[in-house]
Amino acid sequence: MEGLAIRPEGTYVDVTFGGGGHSRAILSALGPEGRLFAFDQDEDAAAVAAEFFPLRGNPEIQENEAGSMDYTEGGRFTFINENFRYLKSFLRLHGVRQVDGILADLGVSSHQFDEGERGFSTRFDGPLDLRMDRRGEVTAADLVNSLDENDLARLLKLYGELPNAKQMARAIVKCRQDAGGPIKTTTDLKEAVKHHLPRGKENKYLAMLFQALRIEVNGELEALKALLQQASEVLVPGGRLVVISYHSLEDRLVKNFMKSGNFEGEIEKDFFGNVLSPLRMVSHGAVQASEAELAANNRARSARLRVGERIKN
Numbered sequence: 001m002e003g004l005a006i007r008p009e010g011t012y013v014d015v016t017f018g019g020g021g022h023s024r025a026i027l028s029a030l031g032p033e034g035r036l037f038a039f040d041q042d043e044d045a046a047a048v049a050a051e052f053f054p055l056r057g058n059p060e061i062q063e064n065e066a067g068s069m070d071y072t073e074g075g076r077f078t079f080i081n082e083n084f085r086y087l088k089s090f091l092r093l094h095g096v097r098q099v100d101g102i103l104a105d106l107g108v109s110s111h112q113f114d115e116g117e118r119g120f121s122t123r124f125d126g127p128l129d130l131r132m133d134r135r136g137e138v139t140a141a142d143l144v145n146s147l148d149e150n151d152l153a154r155l156l157k158l159y160g161e162l163p164n165a166k167q168m169a170r171a172i173v174k175c176r177q178d179a180g181g182p183i184k185t186t187t188d189l190k191e192a193v194k195h196h197l198p199r200g201k202e203n204k205y206l207a208m209l210f211q212a213l214r215i216e217v218n219g220e221l222e223a224l225k226a227l228l229q230q231a232s233e234v235l236v237p238g239g240r241l242v243v244i245s246y247h248s249l250e251d252r253l254v255k256n257f258m259k260s261g262n263f264e265g266e267i268e269k270d271f272f273g274n275v276l277s278p279l280r281m282v283s284h285g286a287v288q289a290s291e292a293e294l295a296a297n298n299r300a301r302s303a304r305l306r307v308g309e310r311i312k313n
């Protein structure tokens with residue numbers, strides 16, 4: 001909230017509505033003239049938004065031109081059940097070309113994590129799904145049953161940063177051949193790789209495996225790149241971009257982009273030595289949760305928050 005530096009009459013976007021915690025805080029900091037647009041691609045979040053923001057009576061629910069449901073509360077709050085990679089288009093659809101602040105709290109929500117049916121957690125037996133948007137066509141089961149060993153190993157290395165990606169990929173392919181049928185559930189997958197989880201690090205390795213599949217299923221890094229690019233275009237000069245990421249692949253993209261305006265982090269300067277980047281980093285390094293916050297919410301342990309500001313030309 002501090003990073004967003006909210007102006008009560010400003011227009012803000014929470015691109016990861018989830019359970020609505022951040023949206024609620026932003027709305028309470030906005031005055032009657034302020035506006036909040038929230039995105040989430042998960043229809044469960046849409047259901048929360050619908051009941052969370054009844055228009056002191058009933059929410060107006062409108063189907064927009066793109067066919068997605070928007071919930072509009074008294075003109076101050078609009079929920080858009082879409083991927084934030086289309087931030088600019090959907091804002092334009094609502095007649096908004098510039099905003100004062102954007103917040104992204106990336107990754108999976110506690111709700112998604114705690115619903116065994118969604119396949120996000122290694123703790124439950126459930127279908128190997130991992131789609132945040134269930135309108136998407138490819139599930140994690142599709143990936144583990146269709147990719148060949150090399151492609152699977154590449155995916156596990158790149159997105160899971162698994163030291164033994166090759167062995168894991170081989171075990172998965174062997175399992176689907178030997179078992180004579182597809183790997184369908186989280187338990188099937190855990191069973192397939194059980195001999196490749198180092199003692200004492202079983203949960204860590206499983207989390208890395210699930211992370212790799214999740215990133216691919218949801219196209220997470222592509223969506224983040226599109227968001228960062230478009231955020232820098234729609235923010236007013238002086239407007240804030242606040243991003244909380246949960247793994248190094250995301251955080252690296254955020255850091256590089258806020259510093260340099262590109263994903264490689266290569267700083268380019270003009271003739272006068274000014275850095276050519278649409279944003280400047282406001283936070284010093286990555287802000288992490290305090291001991292006290294971790295004691296209350298252990299899921300914040302991997303969170304890294306960065307704040308960027310649109311350069312005033």
Ligand SMILES: C[S@@+](CC[C@H](N)C(=O)[O-])C[C@H]1O[C@@H](n2cnc3c(N)ncnc32)[C@H](O)[C@@H]1O
Nearest residue numbers: 016018019020021022040041042083084105109
């Ligand atoms: C960590 S949770 C956000 C929790 C939220 N800040 C709150 O206060 O409850 C992340 C949410 O972002 C959504 N999400 C992740 N990537 C998305 C994307 N590319 N487009 C839209 N929503 C996305 C997920 O569906 C999930 O509900």
